[in-house]
Amino acid sequence: MKEVPVKSKELVPSKRIENFDEVVLGYAEGEALAEAERCLQCRNPACIAGCPVGIDIKKFIKEITDKDYKKSYFTIREKNDFPSICGRVCPAEYQCRKRCVLTKKGLPFASEEAINIHFLERFAGDYGIENSLEVPVEKDEKLSKFKVAVVGSGPAGLACAGELARRGIKVAIFESLHKVGGVLQYGIPPFRLSRDVLDYEINYLKKLGVEFVPNYIIGKVKALNELFVEGFSAVFLGLGAGVPSFLGVKGENLCNIYSVNEFLTRVNLMSAYKFPEFHTPVNIGSRAIVIGGGNTAMDSARVALRLQKAGGIAPDTTILYRRTEIEMPARRLEIGHAREEGIKFRFLVQPEEFIGDERGFVRKIRCLKCSLGEPDSSGRRRPVPAEGSDFEIPCDLAVIAIGLSANQVLTSVTPELKTDKYSDVVVNAETMETSVKGVFAGGDIVGGEGTVIEAMGMAKKASQAIINYLLKLISQKG
Amino acid sequence: MGSRVVRIDISSPDIAGKAGPGQFVTLMVSEEGERIPLTIVDKDLAKGTITLILQEAGLTTRLLGALSAGDALYAMTGPLGHATEIKKYGNIILVGGGVGIAEIYPVARALKSAGNHVTAILGARTKDLLILEKELKAVTDELHITTDDGSYGERGFVTDVLSKFLADSVQRIAYSLIYAVGPLLMMKKVAVVSKPFNIRTIVSLNALMVDATGMCGCCRVTVGGRIKFSCVDGPEFDAHQVDWDECEKRNSIYEEKEKHICRLKI
Numbered sequence: 001m002k003e004v005p006v007k008s009k010e011l012v013p014s015k016r017i018e019n020f021d022e023v024v025l026g027y028a029e030g031e032a033l034a035e036a037e038r039c040l041q042c043r044n045p046a047c048i049a050g051c052p053v054g055i056d057i058k059k060f061i062k063e064i065t066d067k068d069y070k071k072s073y074f075t076i077r078e079k080n081d082f083p084s085i086c087g088r089v090c091p092a093e094y095q096c097r098k099r100c101v102l103t104k105k106g107l108p109f110a111s112e113e114a115i116n117i118h119f120l121e122r123f124a125g126d127y128g129i130e131n132s133l134e135v136p137v138e139k140d141e142k143l144s145k146f147k148v149a150v151v152g153s154g155p156a157g158l159a160c161a162g163e164l165a166r167r168g169i170k171v172a173i174f175e176s177l178h179k180v181g182g183v184l185q186y187g188i189p190p191f192r193l194s195r196d197v198l199d200y201e202i203n204y205l206k207k208l209g210v211e212f213v214p215n216y217i218i219g220k221v222k223a224l225n226e227l228f229v230e231g232f233s234a235v236f237l238g239l240g241a242g243v244p245s246f247l248g249v250k251g252e253n254l255c256n257i258y259s260v261n262e263f264l265t266r267v268n269l270m271s272a273y274k275f276p277e278f279h280t281p282v283n284i285g286s287r288a289i290v291i292g293g294g295n296t297a298m299d300s301a302r303v304a305l306r307l308q309k310a311g312g313i314a315p316d317t318t319i320l321y322r323r324t325e326i327e328m329p330a331r332r333l334e335i336g337h338a339r340e341e342g343i344k345f346r347f348l349v350q351p352e353e354f355i356g357d358e359r360g361f362v363r364k365i366r367c368l369k370c371s372l373g374e375p376d377s378s379g380r381r382r383p384v385p386a387e388g389s390d391f392e393i394p395c396d397l398a399v400i401a402i403g404l405s406a407n408q409v410l411t412s413v414t415p416e417l418k419t420d421k422y423s424d425v426v427v428n429a430e431t432m433e434t435s436v437k438g439v440f441a442g443g444d445i446v447g448g449e450g451t452v453i454e455a456m457g458m459a460k461k462a463s464q465a466i467i468n469y470l471l472k473l474i475s476q477k478g
Numbered sequence: 479m480g481s482r483v484v485r486i487d488i489s490s491p492d493i494a495g496k497a498g499p500g501q502f503v504t505l506m507v508s509e510e511g512e513r514i515p516l517t518i519v520d521k522d523l524a525k526g527t528i529t530l531i532l533q534e535a536g537l538t539t540r541l542l543g544a545l546s547a548g549d550a551l552y553a554m555t556g557p558l559g560h561a562t563e564i565k566k567y568g569n570i571i572l573v574g575g576g577v578g579i580a581e582i583y584p585v586a587r588a589l590k591s592a593g594n595h596v597t598a599i600l601g602a603r604t605k606d607l608l609i610l611e612k613e614l615k616a617v618t619d620e621l622h623i624t625t626d627d628g629s630y631g632e633r634g635f636v637t638d639v640l641s642k643f644l645a646d647s648v649q650r651i652a653y654s655l656i657y658a659v660g661p662l663l664m665m666k667k668v669a670v671v672s673k674p675f676n677i678r679t680i681v682s683l684n685a686l687m688v689d690a691t692g693m694c695g696c697c698r699v700t701v702g703g704r705i706k707f708s709c710v711d712g713p714e715f716d717a718h719q720v721d722w723d724e725c726e727k728r729n730s731i732y733e734e735k736e737k738h739i740c741r742l743k744i
Binding site: 176177178186214215216217220221222242243244246252253254255256258259261262265266269270271275276277278279280281283359360407408409 | 492493496506510511512513537538552553554555556557558688689691692693694695696698699700705710721723724726727728730731732735736738739742743
């Protein structure tokens with residue numbers, strides 16, 4: 001057994017900040033074999049319990065060491081519809097890898113020694129794509145007369161649509177934006193998730209017969225109940241968490257202060273980094289500040305740095321976070337990538353006010369210094385700002401990346417759809433069914449901001465419940 | 479650099495079927511294009527079309543103006559935003575400036591048919607840029623026209639007429655609503671003029687937007703001290719509560735880039 005974990009090849013930092021190309025290149029066969037070989041094949045593998053969808057990790061890794069990559073791909077596909085996507089974006093260091101027996105204890109995340117399960121998953125997933133492996137379609141004649149509407153084309157919607165279409169159900173996915181993929185399209189930058197992978201999965205669904213309807217907002221152009229009138233027998237809501245949170249401090253509406261969603265949407269969805277070839281603009285500054293400690297903060301900081309580079313500005317992007325590095329919810333891999341690219345970090349800092357110039361553009365941020373107090377409801381130590389510790393940071397572009405909450409376009413006009421105090425849709429945890437008969441939900445619209453894999457897990461559970469629901473409709477009709 | 483006013487009818491039976499007065503669509507001319515919001519001016523349920531009226535100003539509106547009958551847009555979504563609340567208010571004054579006249583037209587028509595006494599004040603820079611005079615005449619009880627250069631109607635700004643009109647008539651007539659759409663400065667001025675008369679004043683803001691479904695916050699505006707998103711909370715807001723100074727500044731965020739792309743592509 002090799003002791004040293006096999007790292008994935010990556011684009012070198014000095015070059016990759018000149019473009020938006022995917023940074024992690026993934027394992028070649030030899031690297032995958034060497035890393036898979038490190039797996040101890042534990043009798044009671046804890047990693048599987050660490051996976052939100054319970055992928056048989058031990059088995060798929062063994063199949064890699066056996067060089068049966070096809071089998072390995074299908075083992076993952078039993079639980080996860082999109083291994084290539086999850087292998088790239090899953091926060092494995094907080095999930096499966098954290099539970100790996102090789103990880104050193106005492107950290108809130110996996111240590112470097114843990115098996116690189118995510119890279120192996122990506123390897124198997126990409127093998128599946130390269131060899132056009134397809135999970136056999138199990139069409140059920142009884143189900144083929146049904147139409148199901150999926151609202152939202154993010155990870156949850158795509159996964160649910162795929163599961164239903166494979167059983168022969170006609171599926172239409174309604175998407176409000178002009179491109180499908182949800183957060184995979186507008187949120188996650190291409191340097192973290194190649195759009196080729198996303199396109200492959202979308203095309204696969206099209207091949208399965210899934211109909212994509214972009215530019216179509218359920219709740220505006222059609223009410224939820226109208227979908228049933230139009231012949232859909234069930235509906236899955238994968239509405240997502242897309243409403244950006246703001247700090248609620250003075251000066252927050254100054255020019256060049258972006259929500260993380262606006263900044264990433266302009267760049268990822270609207271290709272503002274190709275302005276003026278693409279017509280949507282995005283501004284950049286010489287002192288870019290990103291506020292937050294999650295993955296969207298890392299993503300937007302790395303986008304800002306690339307925009308500085310492209311604009312001929314000396315890269316100068318800083319992440320401000322109220323706690324310390326250890327409490328950051330972002331992936332350790334991406335914190336590392338950001339640091340390698342030259343992103344600076346300032347910890348224990350809380351923004352109090354944005355100060356602008358006479359034209360209304362942000363010029364500096366007044367902050368307070370923090371210390372860490374007792375753990376809060378999230379289990380992380382609470383930042384305590386010190387009164388009178390005010391200081392200013394120069395800033396001519398700010399991105400606020402402190403969280404996202406439920407999309408409310410549909411729920412706000414559908415009173416019969418029960419929501420909780422966070423405006424998330426309330427579901428039966430067993431079936432993912434909402435308060436409206438025949439309407440199911442999953443992803444971030446249930447329980448708030450989560451991960452791609454959690455969204456897919458919920459969607460898969462919902463798809464099974466939808467199938468049961470449809471079968472019941474048949475038996476009721478006799 | 480002319481500033482043609484262009485009318486476009488777009489086939490979209492679904493949007494036409496749902497569109498209410500005051501609502502808007504976002505559209506993209508091409509895959510490379512911007513998503514821009516435009517108010518739905520009219521709809522034809524029989525034909526399944528909606529009508530947009532716009533003034534050629536930046537790149538996207540010029541690209542729209544250059545389309546020919548039969549061309550297709552890359553994308554269009556709607557109807558977005560809240561529709562105007564249509565009910566019997568009593569006496570109403572509608573103020574439209576420039577291409578904003580097109581935006582008050584569907585509101586005027588709906589309010590008129592709800593039994594209101596509708597007075598409209600329309601303003602344009604010059605006679606040639608005045609639009610929909612005939613149409614508005616048909617759906618209002620009183621119509622006043624102003625041009626900046628005096629080439630038609632009264633010389634001056636709509637707010638001059640509004641100010642005089644209110645001073646003259648407020649003793650005799652109780653106005654329950656003023657509804658104004660036009661350039662930001664005009665709407666701001668309407669708010670200033672109507673404030674002392676204590677008349678509820680609604681404006682439809684033309685904030686910059688991206689997704690226009692509440693996901694980006696580009697269109698945020700401070701109303702009554704609270705952050706609102708024009709796209710999902712608006713586009714109509716209480717004019718007396720809007721932070722106009724902030725609106726003006728936020729609308730100028732991309733001025734330089736807009737000039738740059740216009741120089742390159744027009």
